[in-house]
Amino acid sequence: MTTPISPTFADVQDAAVRLRGHAVVTPLIENAALNERVGGRVLLKCETLQVSGSFKFRGAYNRISRFSDDEKARGVVAYSSGNHAQGVAAAAQRIGTRALIVMPHDCPQVKVDGVKAFGGEVRLYDRWTESREEIGAQIAAERGSVLVPPFDDFHVMAGQGTAGLEMAEQAKSLGVTFDAVSAPASGGGLVGGIALAFEALSPATEVYVAEPAAYNDHALSLTAHERVGHAPNPPPSFCDALMAPRPGDVTWPVNSRLLKGAVSATDAEVAEAMRFAFRWLKLVVEPGGACALACLLNGSIDAQGRVIGIVLSGGNVDPGLYAEVIAGRR
Amino acid sequence: MTTPISPTFADVQDAAVRLRGHAVVTPLIENAALNERVGGRVLLKCETLQVSGSFKFRGAYNRISRFSDDEKARGVVAYSSGNHAQGVAAAAQRIGTRALIVMPHDCPQVKVDGVKAFGGEVRLYDRWTESREEIGAQIAAERGSVLVPPFDDFHVMAGQGTAGLEMAEQAKSLGVTFDAVSAPASGGGLVGGIALAFEALSPATEVYVAEPAAYNDHALSLTAHERVGHAPNPPPSFCDALMAPRPGDVTWPVNSRLLKGAVSATDAEVAEAMRFAFRWLKLVVEPGGACALACLLNGSIDAQGRVIGIVLSGGNVDPGLYAEVIAGRR
Numbered sequence: 001m002t003t004p005i006s007p008t009f010a011d012v013q014d015a016a017v018r019l020r021g022h023a024v025v026t027p028l029i030e031n032a033a034l035n036e037r038v039g040g041r042v043l044l045k046c047e048t049l050q051v052s053g054s055f056k057f058r059g060a061y062n063r064i065s066r067f068s069d070d071e072k073a074r075g076v077v078a079y080s081s082g083n084h085a086q087g088v089a090a091a092a093q094r095i096g097t098r099a100l101i102v103m104p105h106d107c108p109q110v111k112v113d114g115v116k117a118f119g120g121e122v123r124l125y126d127r128w129t130e131s132r133e134e135i136g137a138q139i140a141a142e143r144g145s146v147l148v149p150p151f152d153d154f155h156v157m158a159g160q161g162t163a164g165l166e167m168a169e170q171a172k173s174l175g176v177t178f179d180a181v182s183a184p185a186s187g188g189g190l191v192g193g194i195a196l197a198f199e200a201l202s203p204a205t206e207v208y209v210a211e212p213a214a215y216n217d218h219a220l221s222l223t224a225h226e227r228v229g230h231a232p233n234p235p236p237s238f239c240d241a242l243m244a245p246r247p248g249d250v251t252w253p254v255n256s257r258l259l260k261g262a263v264s265a266t267d268a269e270v271a272e273a274m275r276f277a278f279r280w281l282k283l284v285v286e287p288g289g290a291c292a293l294a295c296l297l298n299g300s301i302d303a304q305g306r307v308i309g310i311v312l313s314g315g316n317v318d319p320g321l322y323a324e325v326i327a328g329r330r
Numbered sequence: 331m332t333t334p335i336s337p338t339f340a341d342v343q344d345a346a347v348r349l350r351g352h353a354v355v356t357p358l359i360e361n362a363a364l365n366e367r368v369g370g371r372v373l374l375k376c377e378t379l380q381v382s383g384s385f386k387f388r389g390a391y392n393r394i395s396r397f398s399d400d401e402k403a404r405g406v407v408a409y410s411s412g413n414h415a416q417g418v419a420a421a422a423q424r425i426g427t428r429a430l431i432v433m434p435h436d437c438p439q440v441k442v443d444g445v446k447a448f449g450g451e452v453r454l455y456d457r458w459t460e461s462r463e464e465i466g467a468q469i470a471a472e473r474g475s476v477l478v479p480p481f482d483d484f485h486v487m488a489g490q491g492t493a494g495l496e497m498a499e500q501a502k503s504l505g506v507t508f509d510a511v512s513a514p515a516s517g518g519g520l521v522g523g524i525a526l527a528f529e530a531l532s533p534a535t536e537v538y539v540a541e542p543a544a545y546n547d548h549a550l551s552l553t554a555h556e557r558v559g560h561a562p563n564p565p566p567s568f569c570d571a572l573m574a575p576r577p578g579d580v581t582w583p584v585n586s587r588l589l590k591g592a593v594s595a596t597d598a599e600v601a602e603a604m605r606f607a608f609r610w611l612k613l614v615v616e617p618g619g620a621c622a623l624a625c626l627l628n629g630s631i632d633a634q635g636r637v638i639g640i641v642l643s644g645g646n647v648d649p650g651l652y653a654e655v656i657a658g659r660r
Contacts, residue, residue, distance in 0.1 A: 027357035032381050032420075033447070048612040051362050090362075110609070117363070278652075279440070282378040282614040282645030315612030322608075323653035 004249040007154050009200035012161035012193060015062040019162055022065075022094065023058050024050050026163070028170040028309075033280040038296060040303035041176070045167050045311045048285055052114065054241075054314030055163050055190055056080075056087030056150070062159030063148050064091045072097040077145040079103075079125075079132035081186075081240050082111025083288075083314050084150035089120030100145065102135045107240055108286075108318045127243075151187030152248035161193025167309050168201035181309035182208040182263060182301055184291035185218055186244040188251035190313060195258035205309075206260035208301060210292035212239040212267065217246045218255065219262035227252045238267050238321070238330070241288030241314060263301055265294035271330040273297050277312070278326050287321075289314035334579040337484050339530035342491035342523060345392040349492055352395075352424065353388050354380050356493070358500040358639075363610040368626060370633035371506070375497050375641045378615055382444065384571075384644030385493050385520055386410075386417030386480070392489030393478050394421045402427040407475040409433075409455075409462035411516070411570050412441025413618075413644050414480035419450030430475065432465045437570055438616075438648045457573075481517030482578035491523025497639050498531035511639035512538040512593060512631055514621035515548055516574040518581035520643060525588035535639075536590035538631060540622035542569040542597065547576045548585065549592035557582045568597050568651070568660070571618030571644060593631055595624035601660040603627050607642070608656050617651075619644035 026046045034042050047055035064076055072095065078088040079102040092099035099120040103112060104127035115122050125135050133149075140147040151157065164181070171178055181198065183191040188209065195207040209218045214234035221227045229246040237243065247255055265273070270287050273294035277285045285293070292310045295301050301308060317325075324330050356376045364372050377385035394406055402425065408418040409432040422429035429450040433442060434457035445452050455465050463479075470477040481487065494511070501508055511528065513521040518539065525537040539548045544564035551557050559576040567573065577585055595603070600617050603624035607615045615623070622640045625631050631638060647655075654660050 024360065027359065029357065029379055030354065031379075049359055049361075053610075053612055275649075278614055278649065280383075282383055284608055284612040284614060319605075319608065319653075319656035319658075323657060326649035327653060328649075 004253065005154060006250050006253045007158035007161070007196065009196045011158035012165055012196050015155070015158045016162045016165055018062055018065055019058060019159065022061055023162070025166055026050055028167060031281050038303035040306045040308055042296065042303060042308050042310055043171065045163060045309060046283065047163055047311060047313045048283055048289060048315030052086040052090040052118065053316045054083035054087060054289065055160055056083040057090055058162050059156035059159035059189060060084065060087040060091040060148060063153060063155040064088070064095050064097065066155060067095065067097060067146065071146050074144040074146060075099065076148050077136055077139045077143065078148045078150070079136040080150050081243065082107040083241050083316060086111060086114040086118060086316065088148055089115045089118035093119045100139060102132050102139065108316060110316050110318050114316060151189030152250045154250060157189040157193050157250055160190040161196050163190065163311065164194030164197030165201070168197055171309070176307050177202055178205040178309045179306035180206040180208060180301060182210045182292040182295060183311035184242055184288055184313050185209045185211055186242045187248040188218060188255045189248065190311070191259065192251045192254040196254060199258055207258060209255065209259050209262045210295045211262060211264045212237040212242050212291060213264045215243055216262065216264050219264060221247050222256065222259060222262055239270060239288040239291060241286065242291060263295040265291055265298050265300070269294040269298045271325050274325045275328070283312060284315045284317065285312050286314045286317035334583065335484060336580050336583045337488035337491070337526065339526045341488035342495055342526050345485070345488045346492045346495055348392055348395055349388060349489065352391055353492070355496055356380055358497060361611050368633035370636045370638055372626065372633060372638050372640055373501065375493060375639060376613065377493055377641060377643045378613055378619060378645030382416040382420040382448065383646045384413035384417065384619065385490055386413040387420055388492050389486035389489035389519060390414065390417035390421040390478060393483060393485040394418070394425050394427065396485060397425065397427060397476065401476050404474040404476065405429065406478050407466055407469045407473065408478045408480070409466040410480050411573065412437040413571050413646060416441060416444040416448060416646065418478055419445045419448035423449045430469060432462050432469065438646060440646050440648050444646060481519030482580045484580060487519040487523050487580055490520040491526050493520065493641065494524030494527030498527055501639070506637050507532055508535040508639045509636035510536040510538060510631060512540050512622040512625060513641035514572055514618055514643050515539045515541055516572045517578040518548060518585045519578065520641070521589065522581045522584040526584060529588055537588060539585065539589050539592045540625045541592060541594045542567040542572050542621060543594045545573055546592065546594050549594060551577050552586065552589060552592055569600060569618040569621060571616065572621060593625035595621055595628050595630070599624040599628045601655050604655045605658070613642060614645045614647065614652070615642050616644050616647035
């Protein structure tokens, strides 16, 4: 097997040019109650406010906007737990091509509805008995559509990195330097892309990957110095966006080199972070999107006297689950 | 009675200098789903992200930061349905004076808790049988505390205007001019302060006051060309922040001169706006804070082909009510 080609910071910069005027330059916000709670200065990158409600639009748009006319005519196929699905559908709609998305049957309804709202077609599969990669590849072969994977793709990863580029620039305009930043990871495209940006723009900043406690494949891989999966048959997590089995082929070479470490949070801690975001930040954050915030609030990320960047990566959560969380029933 | 002295744009600018580094320069965000829904370009001023979860911190800080040392020693007293309460408590805490707040017994628990979290003392009263003005004045007399009213105050109104100053500057940096802006009103300090900023910085922009349908005292007053109250014994509204009986002494001279018109929304339309904000904007907005958005979504504000600014003025809502709203039970 040849070494996969991973993007560099130049590719992130190139993606930023492509995304200009299409993706939202999401705000980096600060909240006094949060600063007080953790004893440091926290700046929150609100990718919940991105087109399609998560950072995934960045990578999808960066990839699909490079389609040839012939590829546009054949359309795009993607497999996703839901946020990449919506990002691809929204990007495809804007670029003028059609999208078919393979989604797990147990993913949040809001994500299925979101894909449809952006004009996408949905094919459900069973997360526990079927392989989304195989189904995606099969449909791509049948229809001639171009498969855009959720993280193991050069341009997708570079696109996600634009969130980090913005963070570094926004911090600079505030006159501060991040001591550490953290972003949630499934396959690791977002956190890896962010790490590329910080390596170039703010090399002293430590980058931490945030994972659900039972889906800690980045933590295990960083410790082992080789790519390994999380323990088999983990308990289900409500962080539906963060359940990839191991770091990606494209992401791991970057992440293994640039990540300072891994932090994790239990579902209960993630629910607490979602409640904190509701109560004090007034932001709707989905479970997976709140994972890095949960790692800050549970003390895994040391904020005392430091400047910390936290990515709130998505806000696509069903009202029923959200009501349970804010009522404290999760 | 002498004509009350209302602030001018110079006072708003002065407030902005005072608030620098203390209030959040809240983001002006854009959402593709919202633009598509109304057929125009909408920029949302997110005062939900302000210190204390509403714009009220601006006016409170502007007023209390001008206290003499003697006044600081005697403390501040305020009456408020909850957002001014928290704004005053948060400002008092930062400035180093104590706050006692007179709040209606039926106001949201989150607002009472917020005051206490900012170190304030709470005195509850009955909204339907007692006068908050009288109670506030009595406590001020007993304790020697300085009364800071929620809208009928020169510096409070000037402080609220800084939200409008920011909106005009942020729009300019985006290269756009608002055709119209709208903000919710109880006594009218926010919308009036905003109107002062737009008169100076963007005089072609129309400013509309947004009110709950049954608490439409600005609409009635603008039509009558004199200050009148809303109809007696209106049905209760869940827009707890917007229930003042009539425009204020300090606000009306400005509002009667500068407001282009009034728009209104029913509680059901406000609930729909809150659901839209949850589903598409990923922002937690309280009923009163969503009133201008509701007036946009119900068609009262014409957005077709225009650039519209909408103020989301607060996000302090109890989880129980919020769960009912997002479940569609309101």
